[in-house]
Amino acid sequence: MPNTILVTGGAGYIGSHTVVALIEAGYQPLVLDNFCNSSVEVFQRIEEITGYSVPYIEGDVCDRGDLDAVFHEYDIKAAIHFAGLKAVGESVAEPLRYYRTNVFGSLNLLEAMAAAGVQRFVFSSSATVYGDPDSNPIQEHFPRRAMNPYGQTKLAVEKMLEDLSASDPAWRLACLRYFNPVGAHPSGLIGEDPQGIPNNLMPFIAQVAVGRREYLSVFGGDYPTRDGTGVRDYIHVMDLAEGHVAALKHLEGQAGLLTANLGTGEGVSVLEMLSAFEEACGKRLAHEIVARRPGDVPEYYGDPSLAEAVLGWRATRGVAQMCEDVWRWQSGNPEGYR
Ligand code: NAD
């Protein structure tokens, strides 16, 4: 099929929503995932949403044989590379596993692509590469200061892409720096399904709302922010998914490397997010202000104007919709895909 897009990690949270956006835009996604942090159930749900049965392969981006087999069997036009590990604390405890999956996995994929003559690549980077910024909103040229092994792995791949682009300008590369992805597909059929205790704010709030957790610990109430709690740039996962489609379209007309923030440009505090969620689910949610979480940055939000200028993309969904969509997903699937 001529419009086949390889989506590594396509069964995961952001990947699955991007698969839906790709189908809606007329592309044919092909997923490669090892399901270490996802479930095959997601394909059933994607079919319910789109009417399209997505082909998928159980494989590992660290296994060159798996990758070569995919490029041999399918006529792949581009790859969107979501496959990776993303838990900051875990990356501190198990750095080698993170470097292997995130850095070696990306290198292995790029080598397999080079061998197959496929030179279009969209990479999941993260605003985590900016560390604690000197000011907000963050622009793409701000210094990169990864603060933990996870961030270092994203930075390493960013540098690899810069060197690759300099060596051969025929590559068409997009490096997308996500701010804080939240939300779910409006159908309530797919969403974020963390294993164990959620590390991130939105899934934690959602599990409190559905009764899986007793209360939210708010990490720090004494930051120099408007209400003392941490401020982030939360972006709806469907906006993010559409950003990937826009990046893919951009690469159809333009070689070289594009590095762009994908955020909304708006900072939202923990307490603001909590009250928006209370509004969406129609109940008060227990919470307690506790000590700051080590390694947390007080405040960061992105300047999304480059993505708007170059990709013609901008986030359109606000905090209320993010919370409503998460609540629809979480209340309809209290235990996620299980
Ligand atoms: P996720 O864990 O839901 O999805 C990642 C997917 O990759 C999972 O389905 C997992 O099974 C798969 N995978 C992991 N290792 C693999 C391997 N070796 N081979 C094949 N598949 C493998 O995470 P997500 O939130 O959807 O994140 C997707 C990407 O976006 C990651 O690279 C992540 O670092 C990046 N990112 C995420 C966030 C966030 O807050 N969610 C923010 C910025 C960047």
Ligand code: WQD
């Ligand atoms: C948001 C705010 C917390 C949980 C992390 C990674 C980053 C990126 C996205 C991939 C902060 C507060 C949280 C809780 C809380 N991932 N919080 N109670 O830390 O901005 O980013 O995920 O690239 O690399 O570091 O997101 O959702 O964990 O936290 O008070 O139970 O919510 O302190 O202010 P973060 P988060």
